[in-house]
Ligand code: KIV
């Protein structure tokens with residue numbers, strides 16, 4: 001079972017803060033991702049948290065929605081109220097059990113902790129049948145006391161017992177031994193699900209969670225992109241893909257719709273403002289990009305030589321070969337073909353020599369560089385279709401609409417206005433209507449080429465027409481105009497090739 005705590009522990013990340021609507025948006029995406037439990041927040045902690053748990057509980061169906069509570073009645077009552085409308089409500093009660101926390105934070109003896117733990121579970125069970133109990137700082141708790149608490153809360157009715165590595169102190173073998181110790185010594189352990197919740201202070205959150213699964217844990221608490229308190233929590237995408245990819249070893253599976261992983265990661269990153277590092281496993285920009293020539297050659301011949309997962313399985317479109325100075329002939333040839341060009345052997349050899357020359361000066365070689373290398377950019381692209389003017393109307397409550405006026409090769413002017421999913425979509429559709437050439441947009445990139453508010457925006461598009469992929473580029477301070485011109489630039493190249 002995948003228990004997602006992006007909206008609770010994840011939101012505890014320094015630097016991240018989400019408003020209610022953003023939390024609801026993420027909860028909807030987590031439901032699409034098909035996690036088993038969404039921990040929506042800590043209702044007593046603030047009115048905003050209460051309201052977001054309430055809204056999520058009211059809206060999300062078919063997924064358990066959990067609210068966190070300390071082992072005090074006020075917290076549990078609050079969580080219960082926030083979860084009133086939930087389809088599958090869960091109250092998640094936590095209380096620290098380790099000596100350090102007992103002595104310095106709670107100033108309570110073992111028997112008081114035991115009493116409070118049982119009392120709070122009994123209180124929560126009056127409201128919901130699904131109660132989870134967390135023994136906070138479990139990995140630093142004496143095993144015999146942990147066994148005592150876990151057994152007592154299961155007797156009191158807890159359906160899930162969570163064994164957190166709250167401070168990320170555990171190491172895999174030791175953490176797995178705690179889980180095995182509980183399985184072996186807690187008499188009623190079969191009446192509850194064992195859950196784990198690992199923090200990443202030593203970079204071991206995922207490794208510890210996986211070791212716990214091997215030892216018999218059935219629920220993993222984790223967050224999208226591994227965000228969370230301090231160094232974060234175990235990353236959901238890494239756990240899920242490790243279980244999927246190494247099913248042979250773990251013999252466990254999840255219900256997660258893995259193709260939603262990238263979309264979920266992007267949404268969480270955009271809304272929290274916490275950027276994902278490029279080399280982050282599974283969801284990082286480089287996770288399926290190959291730079292070395294030897295690797296590129298291998299991947300082109302057989303993907304599995306250097307890829308253990310399919311990019312499509314996590315929601316990426318495809319493997320990315322980063323062309324640069326380490327790339328070999330095979331990678332360049334493949335990309336030239338994908339772009340729709342065919343070169344003779346001698347043309348290709350010349351292009352490859354030029355490519356190596358440029359790659360020495362430039363870190364990454366983009367499609368437009370390749371086109372320049374093989375001469376298509378140098379080939380004068382006559383403006384067969386010329387953009388005379390354009391208008392756009394869009395806004396929060398408007399249907400995006402674009403109008404374009406193009407000059408045709410025979411000098412006639414043609415006007416078309418149409419709507420689309422967004423202003424750019426409408427714009428490109430209006431151009432298609434005017435030129436009679438329909439392009440399928442494969443890639444759209446925009447970047448500032450100068451700085452300041454009046455920066456020049458460079459737009460680069462890749463479109464596919466009748467099986468050929470062709471790039472277009474344009475620069476303007478008006479990014480809508482740059483978009484139209486880049487698209488038209490690609491269409492004009494197609495038109496030239498058609499005439500030739
Ligand atoms: O890290 C932790 O122990 C927690 C508990 C509240 C489960 O986040």
Ligand code: ZN
Pocket residue numbers: 009164166197199229
């Ligand atoms: Zn935590």
